Amino acid sequence: MRLIKTEDAEGHVLCHDITQIIPGKFKGRAFKKGHIVKKEDIPVLKSLGKNHLYIWEMKENMVHENEAAEFIRDIVMGNNLKSGEIKEGKIEFISECDGILKVNRESLLEFNMLGEMMMATLSNNVPVKAGERVAGTRIIPLIIEREKLNHAKEILKNRSIVQVIPYKKKKIGIVTSGNEVYNGIIKDRFGPVIEKKVSEYGCEVIGQKICPDDTEEIYNAIEMFLKQGADIVCCTGGMSVDPDDLTPAAIKRTNADIITYGAPVLPGAMFMLAYKENKTIMGIPGCAMYNRITVFDMIFSRTVAGEKLSLRDIAEYGDGGFCRGCDECRYPNCGFGK
Numbered sequence: 001m002r003l004i005k006t007e008d009a010e011g012h013v014l015c016h017d018i019t020q021i022i023p024g025k026f027k028g029r030a031f032k033k034g035h036i037v038k039k040e041d042i043p044v045l046k047s048l049g050k051n052h053l054y055i056w057e058m059k060e061n062m063v064h065e066n067e068a069a070e071f072i073r074d075i076v077m078g079n080n081l082k083s084g085e086i087k088e089g090k091i092e093f094i095s096e097c098d099g100i101l102k103v104n105r106e107s108l109l110e111f112n113m114l115g116e117m118m119m120a121t122l123s124n125n126v127p128v129k130a131g132e133r134v135a136g137t138r139i140i141p142l143i144i145e146r147e148k149l150n151h152a153k154e155i156l157k158n159r160s161i162v163q164v165i166p167y168k169k170k171k172i173g174i175v176t177s178g179n180e181v182y183n184g185i186i187k188d189r190f191g192p193v194i195e196k197k198v199s200e201y202g203c204e205v206i207g208q209k210i211c212p213d214d215t216e217e218i219y220n221a222i223e224m225f226l227k228q229g230a231d232i233v234c235c236t237g238g239m240s241v242d243p244d245d246l247t248p249a250a251i252k253r254t255n256a257d258i259i260t261y262g263a264p265v266l267p268g269a270m271f272m273l274a275y276k277e278n279k280t281i282m283g284i285p286g287c288a289m290y291n292r293i294t295v296f297d298m299i300f301s302r303t304v305a306g307e308k309l310s311l312r313d314i315a316e317y318g319d320g321g322f323c324r325g326c327d328e329c330r331y332p333n334c335g336f337g338k
């Protein structure tokens with residue numbers, strides 16, 4: 001910080017706010033801390049009685065917070081994002097489409113360990129909407145050495161930290177099992193729940209088949225939808241441990257690769273994920289019909305964005321995988337699945 005004469009201040013950065021008072025009319029900030037003094041500001045500053053100013057010296061190697069924010073934006077912002085207006089050195093990223101937010105968590109950690117700069121994002125893998133603010137970054141001081149910014153660029157090695165993967169329109173087959181539903185003792189209430197959810201991601205339901213608790217029939221229905229071109233087959237019910245729960249066996253019968261039977265998410269423990277070539281088969285437990293958000297929403301959204309999940313991806317849900325069961329569900333504005 002240095003004290004200088006106002007007439008020498010052009011191009012320098014103000015270290016403090018400058019207040020203007022017009023009796024009876026206005027009292028407020030005429031110039032903000034961080035403002036870069038322009039030639040035309042000098043007479044205004046003098047008219048406010050400011051003949052001297054505290055400024056940050058803008059040496060060759062120093063970068064102002066606004067320019068630094070733009071520099072950081074260019075190195076961390078990935079696909080399907082746009083930046084908002086820079087405000088007081090802060091820049092935010094806005095999603096340009098509906099999709100899944102991908103955060104390179106290791107790079108984000110490395111970046112945030114550098115000091116004098118920060119970046120905060122929504123959680124990795126959350127669904128985001130077009131127009132939603134998803135991340136923000138800024139430097140901490142008013143000015144920063146250019147070498148520090150260049151160092152950040154170097155450690156990122158041309159990999160962005162945050163991006164959005166848009167949903168692709170997928171074809172969905174629904175296989176609903178349960179003797180009580182098949183025999184008309186109760187009305188199917190699972191199909192409409194799945195249909196509503198998948199349509200929110202722009203997917204098309206190509207059909208639903210209601211099966212009795214019979215492995216062969218459930219298996220045949222899955223194969224039928226795969227042959228009809230379904231990208232994802234959603235099997236509902238029959239996922240737990242009683243003798244009539246045959247859906248896992250039927251999915252195994254297709255010879256698909258079983259990624260998991262069981263997920264560290266409550267509700268959703270009895271979930272199954274399997275891949276047959278580039279097609280996905282999900283075994284969705286009964287809780288997905290009852291609870292507003294379950295493991296199904298998390299895995300389905302990522303699948304629609306084109307991701308193929310590993311056992312590790314599923315296992316990572318354990319931390320944050322316990323739903324609080326609030327009276328009024330606020331998901332995604334809570335820690336569930338984050």
Ligand SMILES: Nc1nc2c(c(=O)[nH]1)N[C@H]1C(S)=C(S)[C@@H](COP(=O)(O)OP(=O)(O)OC[C@H]3O[C@@H](n4cnc5c(N)ncnc54)[C@H](O)[C@@H]3O)O[C@H]1N2
Binds near residue numbers: 181268286288
């Ligand atoms: N002894 C145990 N019991 C349960 C366990 C367990 O580990 N040990 N797991 C519980 C968990 S967790 C869940 S989730 C449910 C799993 O349910 P399922 O997927 O096996 O569901 P079903 O047994 O087929 O049905 C449960 C319930 O929902 C009704 N249902 C099913 N499908 C439909 C439909 N299409 N439309 C309307 N209603 C439907 C069904 O009639 C049952 O009442 O299991 C826990 N139990």
Ligand code: MOO
Binds near residue numbers: 265267268269286287
């Ligand atoms: O698959 Mo069930 O959570 O865990 O209700």
